[in-house]
Amino acid sequence: MFNYIVRRLLYSLAALLVVVTVTFLFMHIIPGGPFQREKALPEAIRKNIEARYKLDQPLHIQYIDYLSHLIRGDLGPSYKYRGMTVNDIIRERFPVSVELGTVAILLALFLGIPSGILAALHQSKFPDYLVMFFSTIGIAMPSFVIGTLLMYFLSYKWGLLPSATWGSPQHVIMPAIALAGLPTAYIARLTRSSMLEVLSQDYMKTAIAKGLPRRRILWVHGIKNAIIPVVTYLGPLVAGILTGSFVVENIFAVPGLGKHYVTSIYNRDYTVILGVTIFYCVLLIFMNLLVDLVYPLIDPRIKLAERKEQV
């Protein structure tokens, strides 16, 4: 167990180092550099700016410098917003994204799991078809289509909800639905197929044969086992919510980190792109690690050693 955790940790660190190196290289070998504008700066000023951000030094020095700051949790300054560091930006913007993302994740779980179970319990009947219909639409509809449709009807046509920006609970509703669309559809399908599998297991027959109350069979023997695979989806779920936020926060003008990330792509604010990418990667790698470690605790049938061999 301990060995496994250490291995996984080391492995995650290695993955992170690769990500940092690759993104660092991408952002630093871009020709022209970040301070090349349409209007050329005077040579002396450009030199000064480059010296200020240590861009005049050889690449490997810059890299080592960046890494040593990174270890201390310092992601460096923003090129575009003078006086702001990447850390400042994350500290300011990320809570908004977390708020929106949490609502979306809860929405996806609380809508997806019950509808998947409902569909499985009524296989090939109306509820099943209804759930499968909507989950198919959810998978085929990009978040920006859901988002813009919601915005067009709910706020332009019917004036029910504010169309953009942030601040009140009403502002959360539409972006959260747009973000949750795809994951909800996935979770519903996942839960449905795993519930169908559980329902066909022998221990379900045993439970019925023993004469256990229907409610107990359903909850303790059925649903409890059926939602275990959903736990493995938590990693991809967070990743999906996170990348989805790039688009959804832009549509609804939510001042979150996703919107800022896209803005810095427009602005060619390379340190912010680099820093936020690394931040996201740390988050996701940590999330995946957590899911891998928690999974055997939830499902004792899976031993860590076995999973190690699968990898």
Next chain:
Amino acid sequence: MALSRELFKPLQKRELQIEIVRPSVTYWQDAWRRLKKNPVAMGSLVVIIIILLMAIFGPMLSPYTYSEQDFARKNQGPSAEHWFGTDALGRDLFTRVLYGARISLSIGFVAALVSLLGVLYGGISGFVGGWVDNVMMRFVDIMYSIPFLLWVIMMMVYLREIMPENSGLIAMYIALGLVYWLPMARIVRGQILSLKEQEFVLAAHTIGASRTRILLRHLIPNCMGPVIVTATLAIPEAIFTEAFLSFIGLGVSAPRASWGTLASDALVSLKSYPHLLFFPAAAICITLLAFNFLGDGLRDALDPKMRK
């Protein structure tokens, strides 16, 4: 009870030969037979063929070009002359959606083609095994540990800077190409690992077939089922990714337009001209649905064990 002689008659020779003979069916014929029974998958296949034909021949038949501007007729709704209306520069939206289909579909097919490289990678990794497999798969795992979209965004940021002249299409091909072989490599490796223990591989070894021959002629053809399914499902995913990237401003640039770019451009004037968003968005949704349904149908047809 007495048995009369009449009950015991010699068999006619002709009758003896009647056996139940079914024409032998190959794996592919069998799969095609199963696919034909699936109305949703067949419907999707028809839709995909129609979309493909429209993307290839549609722009030739249209009286307008994708970049032709007509300011007298800008922002019109759908009409007999302009089936899908016109955009803010008076360009015919129907023609632009058809052109967008070319770009979006080409991106999907490039991703599917590139994913076939993963077949070789995964095949070698699984077949050779040992430390080679370890190294090759660790690399895939590392790439997997962050979402493809972040890799693609990083590469697009970089590639668009180093080749600004070709409107981002080539950059998109490369960026998607660099990640889309990964899932395929994993799947093929898994298949090969289980296949290589089977008797027919042993038989091939004993008659002296070379390792390359065993891999290319015996192992890889036997995992074509999952390969085709994965490649088919890579198409909608790539189209989806392209739309996403275009939407955040990393896609194909003007005057060319993919469906994602069209949808993204329409957002500005959503309130007044929703038709500009509706048509490209509908095109994206229909295409994604059709490819997903076809992929699911193919999975059922090619891999009967997977059937629910």
